[in-house]
Amino acid sequence: MENKIMNTEKTVSFITLGCKVNQYDSDAMRTLFVDGGYSQVEDDKDADVYVINTCSVTSIGDRKSRQMVRRIRRQHPDAVIAVAGCYAQLAPEVFEKMGDVDVIVGLHNRSHIVEYVEEARGAGKPLNEVVDIMKVNTFENMFVRPEGEVKTRAFIKVQEGCDNYCTFCIIPYARGRLKSRRQEDAVKEIRNLVDTGYREVVLTGIHLGNYGKDLHDGTSLSSLVSELVKIPDLLRIRLGSIESVELSEELIDIIRNEPKVCRHLHLPIQSGSDSVLRGMNRHYRLPEYKRLIAELREKIPGLALTTDLIVGFPGETEELFQETLETLKELKFSGIHVFPYSKRTGTPAAGYPNQVPNEIKKQRVHRVQELEKEISREYRARFMGKTVCVLAEEVKDGYFEGLTEEYIRVSIRSQGVERGGMYNVLIDTMTDDGLSGVLAKEE
Structure with a gap:
């Protein structure tokens, strides 16, 4: 392979597929490249290096990852292409055989990606640095340093891996x-981000509720949040997705009593049918889940609850799907992320009988989405005429937008609003997917 990087000013571009954890990983690798003398450019510009952070949560993610590699190679034939992420970890041989990839790094040793890229320039063949992830027991600690315009909300990864092994999941x-980040490292990074202007952090991970259990030193999600509330200019702490069975009483107390911690929980339900939950190897049943929801709403007034749902799991009949619809109507989540079941080779569910046809899965996704629109609108209607607290994030259509602690997007139709400020907003309008209002008058 000839030397592909010719410019004195080296440039790198990132394409990130998939979840917020992947986005954090991309941001951390970008910081490494900047420290290595690279400038970041957008993916529609010519760059010396392209890092494609792949996703494999569904077969669509796999396909998009391959398509992205081919597109970048076609458009930028002389660039170095590196692939990281879940698909690169699971199927490095796919990228080796494609002939378009120079570096395959997967989900470990990403802290060395700049070195691998430099080495690959003259290697003459793909550099495969993927390791057996099952033998990795420690969190790969990387930091994100903001570049360019500072935003108000940062996603911070504090945990990696998962020990649950749901039958549908390849992750x-x-x-x-399970691998947890040391608490002091997470706090240090968040303090640095707050010093640069960030005002909200979202704690993320693959199995966030079990954060700290592998460290055996008393670290937990509760202990981390308790430290973060002490940071003076950190206005909000938001929790990513947590399994319902991992929600401790201590954490519930913190959410109830600490104003900085958003009264919003994302608790995946995945199905509203016990029969399907058993097939999924989920570690709860509906009566248990429903009791928890009722207790949370009683203990934390005004708590917003959102969820994830999979439809079309093998063996999900129309009757079982109706059970799910009735469960959703009963629990009235303020938001539902619904996905069609995707068969993932290597998972138990891929071999289950009674696979649901794709057309039926699409129909069920649509039916849940229609129900979600109705329930979400009903939920947002509660805020009409009320004052909510909004963290201003970005300008859209001439006005600042931001989120309430309940994760509702609000347009502030008033002047004098600044990015990163927290404002009391009087809600007077419902939009298609959020709310709108004006600054509340001070009494």
């Missing part, structure tokens, strides 16, 4: 076992 095989 434990891609990311390996």
Whole structure:
């Protein structure tokens, strides 16, 4: 392979597919490249290096990852292409055989990606640095340093891997076992981000509720949040997705009593049918889940609850799907992320009988989405005529927008609003997917 990087000013571009954890990983690798003398450019510009952070949560993610590699190679034939992420970890041989990739790094040793890229320039063949992720027991600690315009909300990864092994999910095989970041490292990074202007952090991970259990030193999600509330200019702490069975009483107390911690929880339900939950190897049943929801709403007034749902799991009949619809109507989540079941080779569910046809899965996704619109609108209607607290994030259509602690997007139709400020907003309008209002008058 000839030397592909010719410019004195080296440039790198990132394409990120998939989840917020992947986005954090991309941001951390970008910081490494900047420290290595690279400038970041957008993916529609010519760059010396392209890093494609792949996704494998569904077969669509796999396909998009391959398509992205081919597109970048076609458009930028002389660039170095590196692939990271779940699909690169699970199927490095796919990228080796494509002939378009120079570096395959997967989900470990990403802290060395700049070195691998430099080495690959003259290697003459793909550099495959993927390791057996099941033998990795420690969190790969990387930091994100903001570049360019500072935003108000940062996603911070504090945990990697998953020990649950739901029958539909490929992610434990891609990311390996539970690995937690040292609390002091997470706090240090968040303090640095707050010093640069960030005002809200979202704690993320693959199995966030079990954060700290592998460290055996008393670290937990509760202990981390308790430290973060002490940071003076950090206005909000938001929790990413947490399994319902991992929600401790201590954490519930913190959410109830600490004003900085958003009264919003994302608790995946995945199905509203016990029969389907058993097939999924989910570690709860509906009566248990419903009791928890009722207790949370009683203990934390005004708590917003959102969820994830999979439809079309093998063996999900129309009757079982109706059970799910009735469950959703009963629990009235303020938001539902619904996905069609995707068969993932290597998972138990891929071999289950009674696979649901794609057309039926699409129809069920649509039916849940229609129900979600109705329930979400009903939920947002509660805020009409009320004052909510909004963290201003970005300008859209001439006005600042931001989120309430309940994760509702609000347009502030008033002047004098500044990015990163927290404002009391009187809600007077419902939009298609949020709310709108004006600054509330001070009494």
